[in-house]
Amino acid sequence: MKDKRILYVSSEVVPYLAENEVSLMSYDVPKMINDQGGQIRIFMPRYGNINERRHQLHEVIRLSGMNLVVNDLDMPLIIKVASIPKERIQVYFIDNDEYFKRKATFTDEEGVMYPDNDERAIFFAKGVVETVKKLNWVPDIIHVHGWMAAMLPIYMKHYYKHEALFSETKIVTSVYTQSFDETLDPEMIKKVKFDGVPHEAVSDLEIPNYENILKASILHSDAVIIASNNLSSSLTKFIESSGKPFLPFVPKDAFAEAYTNFYKNEVL
Numbered sequence: 730m731k732d733k734r735i736l737y738v739s740s741e742v743v744p745y746l747a748e749n750e751v752s753l754m755s756y757d758v759p760k761m762i763n764d765q766g767g768q769i770r771i772f773m774p775r776y777g778n779i780n781e782r783r784h785q786l787h788e789v790i791r792l793s794g795m796n797l798v799v800n801d802l803d804m805p806l807i808i809k810v811a812s813i814p815k816e817r818i819q820v821y822f823i824d825n826d827e828y829f830k831r832k833a834t835f836t837d838e839e840g841v842m843y844p845d846n847d848e849r850a851i852f853f854a855k856g857v858v859e860t861v862k863k864l865n866w867v868p869d870i871i872h873v874h875g876w877m878a879a880m881l882p883i884y885m886k887h888y889y890k891h892e893a894l895f896s897e898t899k900i901v902t903s904v905y906t907q908s909f910d911e912t913l914d915p916e917m918i919k920k921v922k923f924d925g926v927p928h929e930a931v932s933d934l935e936i937p938n939y940e941n942i943l944k945a946s947i948l949h950s951d952a953v954i955i956a957s958n959n960l961s962s963s964l965t966k967f968i969e970s971s972g973k974p975f976l977p978f979v980p981k982d983a984f985a986e987a988y989t990n991f992y993k994n995e996v997l
Contacts, residue, residue: 740875775822
């Protein structure tokens with residue numbers, strides 16, 4: 730994978746958030762490619778519970794300052810950056826005071842999902858693409874981890890489909906076990922359609938629960954990785970019948986070779 734450019738877009742990444750299946754793989758996979766001589770970037774949301782001082786985040790003024798439209802509202806985009814200690818891996822943080830200042834990731838103190846999680850996901854997807862455009866950095870692969878990043882394949886295939894910068898870019902989605910039981914805002918599909926995405930492309934979002942969000946993401950990806958050993962049978966069957974190249978679950982001690990071969994032989 731030497732000199733291949735891979736953009737990792739994730740809901741959660743260690744060491745910035747607590748360890749879980751998504752956050753650990755969102756660190757381990759980029760590190761593995763980095764060690765092989767690949768060029769990588771990681772993008773994640775700048776949640777309010779990330780300690781900016783401890784992790785030495787700083788705003789990148791030349792990348793910040795544009796407004797993104799979400800559901801017909803202008804939302805300012807702030808870009809921050811940090812480096813993972815010892816690894817020389819840069820992490821870019823998508824920030825906005827309205828969406829990401831609160832001191833938690835997905836839920837309030839009572840464990841209730843934030844009502845605007847759908848808009849946060851849309852803003853995150855657009856923010857990543859607009860920042861990569863400003864960097865003028867062309868990824869060979871975009872690898873998506875976690876449901877908060879799941880809108881990115883949809884927006885790449887529709888909203889940004891005429892961007893010459895990404896004409897050769899392939900999208901891989903890693904699918905993890907269900908992480909929430911609720912349904913996001915029922916108006917989510919209207920907000921996505923507002924951006925010119927046709928209804929039939931995202932009809933799964935009529936009921937925006939975890940599984941349907943991932944189904945919509947899978948349909949707009951070029952390849953899929955089953956990243957959890959206990960993925961639901963319905964999602965597993967959906968992936969198997971999607972016609973997309975997919976990698977079955979691989980235990981952590983064997984993922985490096987399997988992921989590298991999958992990138993080389995099924996994606997690129």
